[in-house]
Amino acid sequence: MSLIKSLWVMLALGSLGFTSAQATPALDASCKLRYPIVLSHHWSARAICSERAAATGPASCVQTEDYAKYCTQKIQDTQGQPTCAEWRVPASEEDLPPRNTNRVDGSLHRDVRSYHRYFSKAIVDRLRDTCGNAVYIADKPAFASYEVRARSLRNTVNEALAREHADKVILIGLSQGVQDARYMTAKLLVDDHNPALGTLNTKVAALVGLAGEDGGAESASLALDFLSLSLGGHWANYQQAIAMIGDQTVNDTSWKRTTDGGDTYVLGEQCRGAECNLDTEGRYKSALHSLFDLSPQYMRPTLAQQGASATAKWQQLMDYLGIEQARWADVVPPELEANNGVDYFSYGAKINNWLPAWGGTFTQDFLFFAGITLSSGANDGYVSVKRQQYANTAANFHHVKTLDGTLWGRGYHHMYFSGRNDKLYAPQPWDQEAAPYKGPAADFYHQVARDLKVRGF
DSSP: OOHHHHHHHHHHHHHTTOOOSSOOOOOOGGGOOSSOEEEEOOSSOOBSSOTTSOSSSTTSHHHHSOHHHHEEEEEEOTTSOEEEEEEOOOGGGTTSSSOSBOSSOTTEEOOOTTBOOSSOHHHHHIIIIITOOOEEEOOOOSSOOHHHHHHHHHHHHHHHHHHHTOSOEEEEEETHHHHHHHHHHHHOBSOTTOGGGOBGGGGEEEEEEESOOTTOOHHHHHHHHHHHHHHTTOTTOHHHHHHHHOSHHHHHHSEEEEETTEEEEESSTTOOGGGGSBOHHHHHHHHHHHHHHHSHHHHSOOSGGGSHHHHHHHHHHHHHHTOOOOSHHHHSOHHHHTTSSOEEEEEEEOBSSOOGGGTOSSSHHHHHHHHHHHHHOSBSSSSBHHHHSOOOOSTTEEEEEEEOOOTTSOBOOGGGGGTSOHHHHSOOGGGSOOTTSOSSHHHHHHHHHHHHHHTTO
């Protein structure tokens, strides 16, 4: 009997009420939570195969990615080595963000099938199918301020509340997704048109931060410094900036609305004013604003970053972007989050030894890692360990674990938490954390759910 025929027989028996001899695996009650989970993703988006990766060799996409899964046009190079003409996510992952269609505004579209999903299918399957949780994944603008991304996240939270008939959700944020979730929880109303429903802190039971930038990402500061030096401090020279850093990813991942046969770039659903028609400078500003929000100068500035010269340069950037409040604490004061009915938990990561496949000896990623190490100490490639932990000392803030594995191993990269490529980002089994945090990314999320369950969620 062919495989296809066998499947049809199984489906027919199921429709008649028969069951197979093999029972359905029982759900893991140790990670089944009281509330639906909403996943809040990181900044930007990343192509499945980076353009800067070598075509062949140990650092190539063929070696570090799931070649069979993501390569839709397998070819050979002139030396007869396997390579790929086109990378695309499989159909089974197209429903995971970043999505091609916007669920809130059906007129918005894009084509991001050549980009990684923000959270891997393995992570979603583990939380949903193994643990039995309802899982919703936000699909926020890849490049935007916390305020804009938080409004988009709210759509997903309200969807989860309505569809699951739940009174609260559990937020799990990765990188910038943590700050988006914090801003939304502390500042946004449940419904702008019905203020009587209150703010969203009443709808969030717990907020979990994975490699978040509570104190800012040093990599964002390095990127801003690079742009400032390259532009001579003239932030408005967006043509030169785009010529240096490229605009392709911003163009690809921006929502588009087709009108009169042409595409208009839109920052997000329910856009406001200039967000509804982004020209080239507007797209550049949205990316620049997101770097501003991610920087330590905004999240938690040091005394050196508050000096007269630094302040003047910072004000120039704020003036260009139209930003009025210079610090996160001015927008989300610590007392607004302290004992507000939400429990905050953080997890971090640390690299012990750099792996060349993460970016090579002289590439941007390695330079970020080296620069952060020299200026701020141990880090995960983008954020120093000390800035991944919550600074708020209120009783509802808790740091749970920083992953680093064995001292002689490579440690844990920032992108480990996305689950997009365990072969590349997860340490070898003998270099991983000891139980219960041992394993690939899906195992880690499984344990995070267990941690929440033990704490009463």
